[in-house]
């Protein structure tokens with residue numbers, strides 16, 4: 001092999017560069033081809049069709065009778081916090097200076113109807129479920145929710161106020177079907 | 186090629202095989218006559234111990250897998266069934282559970298040995314780097330194994346660790362969904378973790394073989410850090426080190442068995458005997474002890490992305506230490522200043538571990554930050570600096586000179 005190579009090298013520079021060219025193009029096509037062939041394997045790990053199909057639910061809000069009560073439902077395997085807020089909570093949530101929040105968002109942007117707060121109850125830090133849904137649980141320094149895992153405090157609108165979490169509790173896509181029913185997803 | 190004809194064996198069958206597949210020649214060269222520094226101390230036992238633990242893990246794992254079912258609705262019960270109904274199931278599982286702990290104990294001691302005696306330095310850089318890759322693979326394996334029994338800590342540990350990837354800018358959330366195979370840690374996640382948990386140990390076996398090929402190319406370091414020069418500096422591996430390794434194994438197995446039989450849950454978390462509840466997070470999430478220092482580093486940085494990057498860097502930085510250390514002298518025995526920083530580094534790792542086990546609150550966070558600062562300062566600042574400034578003690582002429590003096 002080595003001899004053949006140097007022989008062709010001696011025969012003329014053109015031969016070498018043509019071989020190099022063929023070697024590199026063949027390798028490049030091979031690498032791209034192998035990469036493409038990997039894609040089905042990689043994509044197979046993404047959510048499957050039936051997992052995606054479970055993507056929307058209807059929730060009956062009538063179990064919540066009065067302001068200050070809350071319930072938790074499951075959507076896509078995640079807890080969704082639904083809270084019927086009191087007048088004071090709404091007022092509080094709307095009186096803060098939005099610009100100074102870690103993740104600036106006004107209360108209005110986070111609700112469809114002011115009294116109903118609907119959001120995914122998963123801490124945006126590393127995914128624990130914050131406390132504050134049940135009576136007697138800690139609600140943090142901002143009268144909302146408190147994540148015990150690494151100490152994130154959320155306010156009356158579920159906005160991050162203090163702690164390592166980078167973002168507000170996300171609001172899922174939802175709409176009111178009628179006065180006491182919402183469709184999430 | 187020529188190796189097959191080097192050795193003439195007395196037994197004709199052995200000779201016949203060896204001519205076609207040189208297993209006996211390889212064993213002879215790499216396990217029996219293999220020249221080994223004559224002054225290796227007990228710190229050199231942990232490599233072979235780690236290898237044996239790996240075999241124990243694979244063996245017990247294969248038998249666990251005969252009864253285990255990787256389904257979110259069954260995994261917990263099936264694991265409990267292994268404990269209660271399967272013959273010796275409790276033993277096999279307790280060996281596997283505590284084996285993970287033993288694996289990390291041996292490997293961490295093995296790594297510390299390398300740090301103390303400068304085994305990462307030229308010409309052993311690649312040997313060292315393969316070791317770091319093995320640790321990373323072990324961590325992934327142990328993490329995914331811990332998820333399998335699908336208890337509360339399994340579930341929430343999986344959640345918190347996979348969510349680390351959501352810190353990646355732009356594509357973080359897509360990566361996390363891809364890891365989960367859904368919108369949360371759920372059955373698809375458990376399935377793939379089982380598949381990978383079965384696969385990775387065999388990848389580790391392959392890495393260990395590569396590690397040994399590299400080792401037998403550059404040969405063992407030794408407590409003096411001075412390479413063997415003459416024949417008197419080395420002794421054959423067999424019987425001297427085979428017997429020493431076996432003796433060490435005996436002691437180690439007593440230690441291992443103590444935990445398996447008398448304190449099987451000492452290293453575990455009681456709450457992992459509660460089935461996973463996707464709707465309630467345990468009050469206090471802690472990883473297994475072998476992850477605690479890294480967990481403390483993660484939490485020491487108040488920024489999410491920063492914390493995740495620091496955590497991964499805390500291990501990856503080991504890859505570049507052959508080039509960070511500017512000292513020509515390998516062994517801490519002859520490095521009067523550096524050795525104290527290494528001692529402090531070990532203490533620092535324990536402190537970080539202690540911080541990682543505690544909630545992210547007032548005194549702990551600050552201590553964790555100081556500990557993290559020293560952790561990185563040790564590698565990035567002290568390692569090059571001390572290597573340059575320190576005046577090492579005079580090195581012995583040879584291993585024999587150092588040993589015979591006493």
Ligand code: HEM
Pocket residue numbers: 239242243244245246247248249250253264278281282284285288323326327328330331332333334382383385386387389
């Ligand atoms: C590198 C070697 C390995 C390590 C470090 C490791 C680690 C672990 C850990 C920490 C657990 C959780 C123990 C518990 O809390 O119950 C576990 C569980 C499990 N592992 Fe492994 N493992 C290894 C190799 C294997 C292999 C090779 C197999 C299968 C072929 C296996 C099969 C299992 C099964 C079925 C479980 C679930 C049952 C249980 O939780 O005890 N493991 N592993």
Ligand code: FES
Pocket residue numbers: 123124125126127128147148149150151152163164165
């Ligand atoms: S997961 Fe909530 S603070 Fe870390």
